[in-house]
Amino acid sequence: xxxxxxxxxxxxxxxxxxxxxxxxxxxxxxxxxxxxxxxxxxxxxxxxxxxxxxxxxxxxxxxxxxxxxxxxxxxxxxxxxxxxxxxxxxxxxxxxxxxxxxxxxxxxxxxxxxxxxxxxxxxxxxxxxxxxxxxxxxxxxxxxxxxxxxxxxxxxxxxxxxxxxxxxxxxxxxxxxxxxxxxxxxxxxxxxxx
Numbered sequence: 001x002x003x004x005x006x007x008x009x010x011x012x013x014x015x016x017x018x019x020x021x022x023x024x025x026x027x028x029x030x031x032x033x034x035x036x037x038x039x040x041x042x043x044x045x046x047x048x049x050x051x052x053x054x055x056x057x058x059x060x061x062x063x064x065x066x067x068x069x070x071x072x073x074x075x076x077x078x079x080x081x082x083x084x085x086x087x088x089x090x091x092x093x094x095x096x097x098x099x100x101x102x103x104x105x106x107x108x109x110x111x112x113x114x115x116x117x118x119x120x121x122x123x124x125x126x127x128x129x130x131x132x133x134x135x136x137x138x139x140x141x142x143x144x145x146x147x148x149x150x151x152x153x154x155x156x157x158x159x160x161x162x163x164x165x166x167x168x169x170x171x172x173x174x175x176x177x178x179x180x181x182x183x184x185x186x187x188x189x190x191x192x193x194x
Contacts, residue, residue, distance in 0.1 A: 003035075005032060005034055005175070006115045006172045006173070006176060007117075007175045007176055007179045010176055010180075011032055013193050013194065014192070014193060015190070015191070015192050016183065016186070016187065016193065017186060017188065017190045018189065019190030019191070019192070026122065027191055028119055028121035028124065028186045028189055028190070028191040029118075029119065029120040029191065029192050029193075029194060030117065030118070030119050030182060030183060030191050030192070030193045030194070031117070031118050031120075031193070031194040032115075032116065033116040033117070033118050034116075035088075036086055036087070036111065037085075037086065037089060037092050037093065037109075038084065038110045038113075038116075038169075039084075039085050039092075039093060039108060039109050039111070040078075040082070040085070040106075040107070040110055041056075041061075041083045041096065041100060041105055041106070041107050042081065042083075042105060042106045043082075043105055044103075044104060044105065044106065047104055054099065054100065055099070056075060056085055056092070056095065056096055056099070057073040057087065057089065057092060057095065058070060061075060061077075062076070062077045062083070063077060064077055065144060065145060066142055067143070067144050069142075072088040073085065073087040073088070073092065074087070076155065078144070078146055078155055079146070084155060084169070093107070112172070113171065113172050114170065114171065114172055115169075115170050115171070115172050115174065115178060116167060116168070117167070117175075117178060117179060117182055118159070118167045118168070119166050119168075119182060120163050120164060120165040120166075121163075121164055121189075121191075123164075123189045124164040125164065127182065127185045127186055127189070128149075128156065131149040131150040131185055132147050132148060132150075132156075133147065133148070134147040134156070141158055141161040141162075143158045144158065149168065149181060149182070152170055152174045152177055153174075154168050154169060154170045155168070155169040155170075156168055156169075168182065
């Protein structure tokens with residue numbers, strides 16, 4: 001069975017915006033991230049349990065506004081005792097359910113309820129500034145934040161400083177709007193949709 005993403009019917013590959021006189025390496029790259037396992041892990045309030053020994057795919061749960069990552073999994077802190085887990089491993093939910101007692105943690109599979117878009121390029125921060133009030137000057141690789149982008153609630157994950165790679169998570173129902181907002185913000189700089 002083929003999964004259909006929220007932007008599959010409007011997503012177009014190619015070069016767009018003011019790209020003609022620019023070096024291809026300088027253009028912003030926009031892509032949809034597909035086939036990603038996503039789940040939310042939340043510790044129930046008022047429980048006095050130590051989470052320092054809890055881990056997922058060998059990663060400890062990160063501190064405020066941080067991420068923990070390995071080659072296949074990222075864990076984002078998205079609120080007090082609340083984490084978003086993304087992974088290329090489709091069977092990670094089984095490990096999480098085995099390691100996190102359902103009387104202490106709520107584990108929810110969000111894989112099909114999120115639209116995930118990624119931008120990459122030296123002007124990525126300028127694209128974020130066009131739609132979000134978030135002060136991104138101090139944010140770097142390994143940081144994440146919940147904010148809005150042109151009125152759409154998003155989680156932004158700063159993946160890599162070297163290539164200025166940033167990932168946006170939004171509710172699936174806002175996928176088309178987020179895609180159109182991001183690509184519209186990229187037009188001034190020129191972008192490549194992969």
